[in-house]
Amino acid sequence: MKTLLLLAGLPKEVVEKIRQESSKRFVPNGNLLIKPLADKSYTQACGDELLEITHECVLSYPENQPLSIIIGYVDSRSSDLLLSNFFPFALPFRLNAFIPDWSRGKNSRNQSLNKYMSYLSVRSRETISLSYLVKKIVDVRNLTPLLLPRTNFKSMHLNRLLVAIFSELELSPDPEKFLNAEIDRFLLHHPYRTPDGDSRRCLCNGDLHFKSPGNNRHGFLRNSDAKNHELWCLLNARSRLGAPYDHSFHFDCVPLRGPLAASYVNCHSVPIAPKPTHVNIAPNDYIS
Incomplete structure (x- = not known):
């Protein structure tokens, strides 16, 4: 099984940090698809773009390749607008917003960013495990x-x-x-x-x-x-x-x-x- 992991609603500094890491830290077997937050809330255009990115990725695999699609998102009042694009094929999970720590300047900010990377890794892997639970039921066809x-x-x-x-x-x-x-x-x-x-x-x-x-x-x-x-x-x-x-x-x-x-x-x-x-x-x- 390959997992397509989408991450939405993350600020640019978090996205840049993720791209410096190995994608396997977040999705051990599959693809990591990220959409930086361009506005303070999700828009229809944001949801449509993520849908297009996911569709293109799915098309890159043969039809008989088992694919799991999960989406992590920073919750907001416009989350329903985003998630409506992914129901019912994806499994969503909420993410805490990144809050940088500037108490000791750049060093504490970098530490908070590294800590958030660990948090993203744990949350992503937890949801991948949940998708396997659903798969056990879906396999009964x-x-x-x-x-x-x-x-x-x-x-x-x-x-x-x-x-x-x-x-x-x-x-x-x-x-x-x-x-x-x-x-x-x-x-x-x-x-x-x-x-x-x-x-x-x-x-x-x-x-x-x-x-x-x-x-x-x-x-x-x-x-x-x-x-x-x-x-x-x-x-x-x-x-x-x-x-x-x-x-x-x-x-x-x-x-x-x-x-x-x-x-x-x-x-x-x-x-x-x-x-x-x-x-x-x-x-x-x-x-x-």
Whole structure:
């Protein structure tokens, strides 16, 4: 697994110091992507630029390379504007602001900067560890609700599950227990079901059964087709809540009763006609 670590909201002096260090201090296996804070608050342009940088980095890897995307940010009143660009494919973590110590002049300022580097290293590695916890659940693939496509599953309970993990996982004193509790809460509203004539259970939204495709893996967004999609389409196709998942995985969706709908909305809101018997929907809502 490769980790793409994004750091946002840091002042120029911190960014310059980070660039003097080995990136492996912060992300042992992957890429370090930094966006200096150009203003006192996050702007849409800042979020868009970070999204473009991340997209370009993801495209540099082959489709079958497992990628984890995490973002550290200095919290502010405009943090939601930044984070909305990275939900739900990334796992965010808050950073304390850097406060230089000038009590003994330049020496104490440099000491405070070095101390902040150590802090960044610890926080980054802690969140990378959290992403491995999410990966343990995501690796179950068709048996985990964490990979359900947000648009086509059409459930406030799915959205609540993803938002809770995105916003609160790093704050939990027992992250694994928190993850399992949130999933159990979701399953109260969408329990596993076994479709008629099938031996395997699956998840259901009341209209469609979201079934495993077995070994028939073909419904996924390829790097070569990314130019025909929005930036978030590809990012959501490679990572969910900071955890990589099988790039070729999709759900075979069949109706509970009656015919399929005439079309289903894909990852960038374009209606796509289904196949005669089912519709292939990937976790990022890519439809094939």
